Amino acid sequence: MSQKIAVVGAGFIGRSWAMVFSKAGHHVSLYDIDPVALSEAMNLLEINIADLESNGLISSKDDLLGRIQPYKTLEGAVEDAEWVQENALENVQIKRKLFSQMDELLPETTILASSTSAIPCSDISNGMKGAGRIIVAHPANPPYLLPIVELSGAPETKDETIFRAKELLEAADMEVITINKEIKGFVLNRLQVALLNEAFKLVEDGIVSGADLDKTIKHGLGLRWSIMGPMETIDLNAPGGIRDYLERFGPAFEAIAKEQSSIRPWDTSRFIKMEEERRKVMPINDLRERARWRDRRLMALTRHKEESDKHYGK
Ligand SMILES: NC(=O)c1ccc[n+]([C@@H]2O[C@H](COP(=O)([O-])OP(=O)(O)OC[C@H]3O[C@@H](n4cnc5c(N)ncnc54)[C@H](O)[C@@H]3O)[C@@H](O)[C@H]2O)c1
Known part of the structure; x- marks a missing residue:
């Protein structure tokens, strides 16, 4: 109505x-x-x-x-x-x-x-x-x-x-x-913040360039995430499902999780460095046109998902 x-x-x-x-x-x-x-x-x-x-x-x-x-x-x-x-x-x-x-x-x-x-x-x-x-x-x-x-x-x-x-x-x-209980950032941004916190450290510590980090999501995690979440992902990543996955990788991943828990300040000096890096690959005046490109790609993905939902199920 x-x-x-x-x-x-x-x-x-x-x-x-x-x-x-x-x-x-x-x-x-x-x-x-x-x-x-x-x-x-x-x-x-x-x-x-x-x-x-x-x-x-x-x-x-x-x-x-x-x-x-x-x-x-x-x-x-x-x-x-x-x-x-x-x-x-x-x-x-x-x-x-x-x-x-x-x-x-x-x-x-x-x-x-x-x-x-x-x-x-x-x-x-x-x-x-x-x-x-x-x-x-x-x-x-x-x-x-x-x-x-x-x-x-x-x-x-x-x-x-x-x-x-x-x-x-x-x-x-x-x-x-x-969301069943009030919490800052709800779920989506809590997940995004956890990812960004680690991404910033990996780039700052020279482990990987910002461009290669983006590739890891764009051609790896993100591609899969557009059809399933992390829970279902790990259920499919070991022959015996989620428990098998956690038994195989849990101890190593827990050690990494402990290393990741430190927080560096999200402050201006950090923002300036990240801004400099991004402006080298994308001038500020191109952002609006790039957002239109993003939206057109998302439109194509929406159409594809509508079709493939019909063929393969959600
Ligand atoms: N940008 C994102 O990725 C995103 C995603 C989800 C939610 N949000 C939330 O959506 C809200 C808007 O964010 P945005 O990204 O659209 O910001 P934006 O800066 O693009 O737009 C904010 C608009 O609000 C107007 N505004 C400011 N005070 C106002 C008032 N008192 N009355 C009416 N209009 C007023 C501004 O003139 C501006 O046009 C924020 O609360 C933000 O956290 C943002």
């Missing part, structure tokens, strides 16, 4: 959510505090939606675009919305201010969801009158091509909110997981 969905913040994640909801047949109001960001988002949406059409992933570019309306005020955007997806900056004060404004503006039947990458729901909703309808719905970038959404409520979040959130997102072709 078509609903009115408000998308607040029109950067990377907000404009991508706008496509998810519009593709599902909803009417989307898109708001950003910065009018330049809002008009840029509308231009970028045209490009991405045209790519979706030319890749056969939607039937009508005009239908999708026609259901997305830009709004210059928060009040106008959220009026009569049944769902709000917030995508402002990753800053708890900004999010709390927005959620308390929206909590005042909207009836308790409207679900207020945040795309936050790592802030627990309670830090956003704590003390608010309508805390029961506030939830985190964390996507991966870009949500219009990566279907995962992590739902994570605060203790005050009502079961009905989680139930309705799952229903709406699954009807929009998203793959929903529920």
Whole structure:
């Protein structure tokens, strides 16, 4: 059933959510505090939606675009919305201010969801009158091509909110997981942080170049991960399944895990070095075009997965 969905913040994640909801047949109001960001988002949406059409992933570019309306005020955007997806900056004060404004503006039947990458729901909703309808719905970038959404409520979040959130997102072709206890970074980013922490050390210690490290994921782990997770992966990596795998490799891998547990500060001097390395292979002005390339590759992969799911099963 078509609903009115408000998308607040029109950067990377907000404009991508706008496509998810519009593709599902909803009417989307898109708001950003910065009018330049809002008009840029509308231009970028045209490009991405045209790519979706030319890749056969939607039937009508005009239908999708026609259901997305830009709004210059928060009040106008959220009026009569049944769902709000917030995508402002990753800053708890900004999010709390927005959620308390929206909590005042909207009836308790409207679900207020945040795309936050790592802030627990309670830090956003704590003390608010309508805390029961506030939830985190964390996507991966870009949500219009990566279907995962992590739902994570605060203790005050009502079961009905989680139930309705799952229903709406699954009807929009998203793959929903529920986080059972509040935790910073949920699951996706906890896994990503563990990987990045080790990746940074391997590059800094001169064990491998950044480019070769990326190759290891792109032509190795990542290729397999696009069809199965690490649990299923190891179940298939020894003739007798997961227990056999752990008996064979567990002692060596435990010793490595102990070495990996040290933390180096994630500080500016480190960021500058990594920036220098990346700029040697990709000038800053090429990033936007490269993101379009990424999205087109993901579109092709989506089509391939749809076909191969039919032939081989998921
Ligand atoms: N980039 C990612 O990989 C990623 C993935 C998943 C979730 N997220 C989360 O999504 C949210 C948005 O991230 P992003 O990557 O889209 O950032 P972004 O910088 O691309 O976009 C943020 C947008 O929010 C706008 N904004 C700032 N304050 C606002 C306010 N008070 N009201 C309305 N708009 C406001 C900014 O003008 C900007 O256009 C963050 O919470 C982030 O953690 C990001």
